[in-house]
Amino acid sequence: MPRDTQATAVTAIIRDDAEALHSARTLAEEFKQQSATRDRERRLPHQELEAFSRSGLWGISVPKAFGGAGVSNVTLAEVIRIISAADASLGQIPQNHFYALEVLRVNGSPAQQARLYAEVLAGQRFGNALAELGTKTAHDRTTRLSRDGSGNGWRINGRKFYATGALYAQRIPTSVVDDNGVQQLAFVPSNATGLSVIDDWSGFGQRTTGSGSVVFDNVYVEADDVVPFQTAFERPTTVGPLAQILHAAIDTGIARAAFEDALHFVRTRTRPWIDSGIEKAVDDPLTLHSFGKLGIRLHAAEALLERSGEFLDRAQAETTPENLAQASIAVAEARAISTEISLEAGSTLFELAGSQATLAEHGLDRHWRNARVHTLHDPVRWKYYAIGNYYLNDVNPPRRGTI
Structure with missing residues (x-):
C-alpha cells in the first residue's frame, strides 16, 4: 500500500483561532460529501489528507514563539469535533499528531522544538506507533x-x-x-x-x-x-488530558453527525407509525420526545467539551498539580458524556428513522460503528470512578493519559 511520505508542497500558515475554525468548517463541508462512500469501500483518504495538511490545520497547536497559531485547547478540540462530524476517521487521524506535539512542547529541547515544529508548519504529518499487542496491560511496552x-x-x-x-x-x-x-x-x-x-x-x-x-x-x-x-507523566504536565480532550472531541463529532442524519432522515423519509394517528413522522410525540432527549445530551456534551478546553488552557498556562487535576477531571467528564451520547445517537437514529435507515446505500450504520470502536480506547467506567473519587475523597486522577 502506498504511503504519503512526502510533505505537502504548499501549506498555509494559520494565524489565529478564528482562522482555524473557519478553515475547519470549510474543509468539513468538503469531507462530508464522500464520507459514507469512503467508509463503505474503505477508500483511504489520501487526497482529503493532502487538503487537510495544506489548510495549515495540522500546525495550529505550534506555539506562537515558533511561528504557529498557538490556538487555545477550546479551539483545537472544536476543530477536531468539526472534522469528526464530517468524517470520524479524518478527525481521528491527527489525534496522535497533536499528542506528539504536546510531548514535544513539554519535554523537547529548544533545538528539537524548533526543528520539528518547522517540519509541521511546512506540512509534515506525524503518525504514531505507541500501543502494542500481547503485553500484560495496554500501557506496557516492549519495543x-x-x-x-x-x-x-x-x-x-x-x-x-x-x-x-x-x-x-x-x-x-x-x-x-x-x-x-x-x-x-x-x-x-x-x-x-x-x-x-x-x-x-x-x-x-x-x-x-x-x-x-x-x-x-x-x-x-x-x-x-x-x-x-516517561517524564511527562512523572511530573505535572498536560500531555494526558490533551490526548483525552481530542478523543472526546472525536466522539462528540460522531454524535453530532448521527443526530443531524437522524433529523434529516425523519424529516424526509420516515413514515409515521400506524397507531400514532398522525400524517407525518415529525409530528409523532414519542419521536419528538426522543429527539428532545438526544438534543439535550448532545448540547451538554458540546458544552462540557468547551469547558474542558478552558480548564486545559488554564493548566497549560500554569501547570500546578491542582490545575492539572481540575483539567483532567473536566476532560474526563467530557469524555464520559461524549462516549455515551455518541453510542446513544448512533443507535437511536435507527429507532427513530425506521427500517429504511438500515439500507446499505445510506451508510448510517457507520456512526454507531465508529463510536463503538473509538470509545473502546479506554473504558468510560473508570472515568466515573476517577471523577467520583476526586469529588468525594479529594483524590487526584492518575497521570497516565487515560483519565
Whole structure:
C-alpha cells in the first residue's frame, strides 16, 4: 500500500483561532460529501489528507514563539469535533499528531522544538506507533531503543499496533524503552530503512484511519530525534488530558453527525407509525420526545467539551498539580458524556428513522460503528470512578493519559 511520505508542497500558515475554525468548517463541508462512500469501500483518504495538511490545520497547536497559531485547547478540540462530524476517521487521524506535539512542547529541547515544529508548519504529518499487542496491560511496552554500534544514534526493534495515522505520516513518533527501562519517544522518519507500515487494520469502525501495524527491524534513529517521554507523566504536565480532550472531541463529532442524519432522515423519509394517528413522522410525540432527549445530551456534551478546553488552557498556562487535576477531571467528564451520547445517537437514529435507515446505500450504520470502536480506547467506567473519587475523597486522577 502506498504511503504519503512526502510533505505537502504548499501549506498555509494559520494565524489565529478564528482562522482555524473557519478553515475547519470549510474543509468539513468538503469531507462530508464522500464520507459514507469512503467508509463503505474503505477508500483511504489520501487526497482529503493532502487538503487537510495544506489548510495549515495540522500546525495550529505550534506555539506562537515558533511561528504557529498557538490556538487555545477550546479551539483545537472544536476543530477536531468539526472534522469528526464530517468524517470520524479524518478527525481521528491527527489525534496522535497533536499528542506528539504536546510531548514535544513539554519535554523537547529548544533545538528539537524548533526543528520539528518547522517540519509541521511546512506540512509534515506525524503518525504514531505507541500501543502494542500481547503485553500484560495496554500501557506496557516492549519495543527497544538500543545504542547504535557507531555511538552516534539509536536502533529500534519491535512491533506496534493501533498505529493511527502512521500510514499517512512523514514521521512516526514511537514509544520505546531504552537500556535503562525508561520510555522515550522517537520521532522516526517514515522512510527509514527497516521500518514497515502494514495496512492490516480490520476494525468494523473508523475503517480508514490506517490504524494497523508498524514493524521496526533494527531501524536507525538520530539521537536528536529522541525526546523524553516517561517524564511527562512523572511530573505535572498536560500531555494526558490533551490526548483525552481530542478523543472526546472525536466522539462528540460522531454524535453530532448521527443526530443531524437522524433529523434529516425523519424529516424526509420516515413514515409515521400506524397507531400514532398522525400524517407525518415529525409530528409523532414519542419521536419528538426522543429527539428532545438526544438534543439535550448532545448540547451538554458540546458544552462540557468547551469547558474542558478552558480548564486545559488554564493548566497549560500554569501547570500546578491542582490545575492539572481540575483539567483532567473536566476532560474526563467530557469524555464520559461524549462516549455515551455518541453510542446513544448512533443507535437511536435507527429507532427513530425506521427500517429504511438500515439500507446499505445510506451508510448510517457507520456512526454507531465508529463510536463503538473509538470509545473502546479506554473504558468510560473508570472515568466515573476517577471523577467520583476526586469529588468525594479529594483524590487526584492518575497521570497516565487515560483519565
